[in-house]
Amino acid sequence: MNSASSSPIRRVLLVHNSPRVGRYFSRLASEISFPQIASCRVSARVRRRSPPSGTIDEIIDYGMRRKRSRAHYGPALLAVLETVYAAAARLHYDHVASAIDRHKPDALGVWGGNAVDAKAVVMAARHSGLPCFRFENGFLPDTTQMDLRGVNVESSVPRAPEFYRARGQSSRQLPDHIVPRKPYRGKQAVVPIQLPEWYVFVPFQVQLDSQILLHSPWIQGMRQFFEVVTESAQRLGGVGPALVFKEHPSCPERYPDLHARAAAMEGVYLAAGNATDELIRNAAGVVTINSTVGAESLLLEKPVLALGNAVYEVSGVTSSARSVDQVADWLASVWGGHPPDAPLRRSFVQFLMEDYLVPGRHQQPGPSHIRAVEKRLRRADPSASGVGILDH
Numbered sequence: 001m002n003s004a005s006s007s008p009i010r011r012v013l014l015v016h017n018s019p020r021v022g023r024y025f026s027r028l029a030s031e032i033s034f035p036q037i038a039s040c041r042v043s044a045r046v047r048r049r050s051p052p053s054g055t056i057d058e059i060i061d062y063g064m065r066r067k068r069s070r071a072h073y074g075p076a077l078l079a080v081l082e083t084v085y086a087a088a089a090r091l092h093y094d095h096v097a098s099a100i101d102r103h104k105p106d107a108l109g110v111w112g113g114n115a116v117d118a119k120a121v122v123m124a125a126r127h128s129g130l131p132c133f134r135f136e137n138g139f140l141p142d143t144t145q146m147d148l149r150g151v152n153v154e155s156s157v158p159r160a161p162e163f164y165r166a167r168g169q170s171s172r173q174l175p176d177h178i179v180p181r182k183p184y185r186g187k188q189a190v191v192p193i194q195l196p197e198w199y200v201f202v203p204f205q206v207q208l209d210s211q212i213l214l215h216s217p218w219i220q221g222m223r224q225f226f227e228v229v230t231e232s233a234q235r236l237g238g239v240g241p242a243l244v245f246k247e248h249p250s251c252p253e254r255y256p257d258l259h260a261r262a263a264a265m266e267g268v269y270l271a272a273g274n275a276t277d278e279l280i281r282n283a284a285g286v287v288t289i290n291s292t293v294g295a296e297s298l299l300l301e302k303p304v305l306a307l308g309n310a311v312y313e314v315s316g317v318t319s320s321a322r323s324v325d326q327v328a329d330w331l332a333s334v335w336g337g338h339p340p341d342a343p344l345r346r347s348f349v350q351f352l353m354e355d356y357l358v359p360g361r362h363q364q365p366g367p368s369h370i371r372a373v374e375k376r377l378r379r380a381d382p383s384a385s386g387v388g389i390l391d392h
Contacts (some may be wrong), residue, residue, distance in 0.1 A: 009380055012133075013105035014039045015096060017117040021135075024362045025109070032374045038103050042117040043095050051093050055123050059089040062114040065213045069221075085116055092120035100128050107380065109133035113150060114210045131380065135362065139295040139311065140349070141175045143357035144369070146376055153215045153290060153309045157356060161316045164347040174349060178277050178296040190273035199242035199269070200334060201283035202229050203276065203293040206251040211290050216308035218322055219289050222247075226258050228307070229287055230268060232327035240328075241284055241335045242267040246274065248291075285334040287327065294318065298349050303339035305330045316344035 012035050014025040022041060029037040060082065067073055067081050100108070110121040113134045125132035136151035138144045149156040158164070204222045205212055212221065219225050226245065233240045245262065247255060247270070255270075262270040271279060280286060280296060285303040288294040290310035297304050304318040305327065313320050319340045321327045333339050358376070360369030 007106070009035050009106040009131075009377060011035060011103065011105045012037045012107045012109060012377060013099060013103045014109040015042055015099065015121045016040075016111060017042045017115065017121075018111070020363075021111040024111075024365065027365055028370065028373060031370045032377070034374075035106070035377050038105070040099055040103075042092050042121060051090070051097075051123070052127060055093065055127070056086050056089045059093065059119045059123055060085040060116055062119065062210055062214060063116045066208045069208055069213065089116050089120055092117045093124055096121050096124035097128070100124060100130070105130065107131045107133060107377075109135060111135045113154075114214070133377075133380075137292075137362075138357045139292040140299055140352055140357060141177060141179045141296070142361055143353070143359060144362050146358050146373060148380065152211060153311050153313075155311055157311050157352070159314050161314060161344055164314065164316065164344040164351065167347050167351060169347050170350055170354065172350060172354060174299060174346075174353060176300075178280070178299070180275065180277070192273040192275075192278075193269060193271045195244060195271065195274065195279075195282055196242040196267070196269065198284055198335075199244045199282075200285050200287055200331060201279045201293075201297075202226075202243055202245045202287045203279075203291050204246060204248045204251065204255075205289055205291045206248050207253045211308070215310075216289050219307050222253070222255065223258065225289060225307070226261075228324055228327060230265065232324050232331055233267070235324070235328040236332055236335065238266070239335070240267075240331050242269065244269045244271050244274075244279060244283070246271050246276065246279060285330075285339055287330075295349075295352070298342075298345055301345065303334060303342065312348065314344065314348060317342055317348045318345075 014028065014037060016022040016025050016039060022039065025039040029039045063085050064082055067078060108121060108125040108130055110118045110132060112118045113122050122132050131148050134147050134151050136145040139152070145151045145155065147155045204225065207222055219228060229243060233243055259270050262268045276293060280293065280300050280302060283302060285305065286294065286297040287305045287307065289308040290306060294304045294306060294310055295312050298312060298317065304312065306313045306318050306320045307327070312318050319330055321330060330340070358369060358372045360366050
């Protein structure tokens with residue numbers, strides 16, 4: 001363990017892996033005087049050190065899962081890619097380890113943490129005995145995640161219902177809007193459809209995102225997601241709610257086959273052109289794997305069913321399902337006008353907005369955002385490397 005682990009954080013090294021994040025980290029470094037912040041880019045410099053056994057495999061795990069999920073990648077190409085990824089992982093790890101030696105920080109920070117370059121930062125911090133702040137887009141409007149444990153479902157957000165019962169509710173007003181997603185380049189605008197009067201909203205997610213590849217134990221892709229939800233609805237014998245699916249606007253994957261199938265099915269729609277805000281507000285409930293749409297739906301006080309491991313998968317906040325029968329039961333309860341109770345929903349959302357998430361987006365970090373990051377850096381317990389957030 002680094003000797004800094006027994007004293008307050010005085011120096012932080014923020015390691016970025018894109019120009020966008022580099023600009024954000026540079027802004028933090030220029031406006032926060034204590035702790036002292038340095039920022040550098042993950043690059044490839046060799047010091048020929050040997051990382052602990054298993055390090056490289058762990059760094060490339062998510063990247064290789066993405067490659068293996070592409071049906072057109074054969075064994076020979078995958079073997080080449082694994083060799084390339086392993087070489088890149090070693091170079092990135094060496095560079096971060098060298099930067100730690102040079103800057104002698106008490107903590108590191110990185111955006112995300114599962115991509116090869118970002119995971120190299122996380123692993124180098126771990127092996128140096130240093131805490132590592134993980135940054136990511138917030139799962140509620142105009143917010144950012146910043147957590148020592150991880151982001152999204154890997155975060156330190158409490159999952160025990162008792163925590164939210166004890167916390168109670170405040171009178172603070174919550175946001176009443178969500179942030180529109182930017183469409184993937186090349187995707188053409190689609191005309192909105194006329195929505196059915198009574199429906200459940202089913203948002204797709206990015207097909208190769210870590211939320212699916214790492215945190216979805218039984219739904220492995222959007223086509224399977226479509227099959228599970230439509231089969232569940234069919235088990236209600238034609239008396240269930242309509243289903244309105246929507247492709248993720250930022251995902252490059254296209255689903256012409258599912259558009260054709262939805263067009264041929266009674267009560268099933270694919271609303272690629274409708275705004276997500278509209279689809280949530282007019283829905284009787286929302287079925288998701290573990291999308292941020294689930295958190296946004298809680299904000300708009302909608303019943304939510306999570307089919308994967310989700311940060312909001314808390315009893316009394318949302319429902320969860322791991323089988324077609326469980327999905328059908330939830331759909332039946334919503335259709336019957338009696339969705340499962342969610343007495344802790346407001347307490348959970350207020351905790352996220354008031355205590356957990358950093359206010360403001362990293363693309364436009366205003367004074368309140370900068371001061372919140374500064375406060376968290378100052379209050380962080382350096383001995384909590386990889387263990388959790390600051391005290392709530």
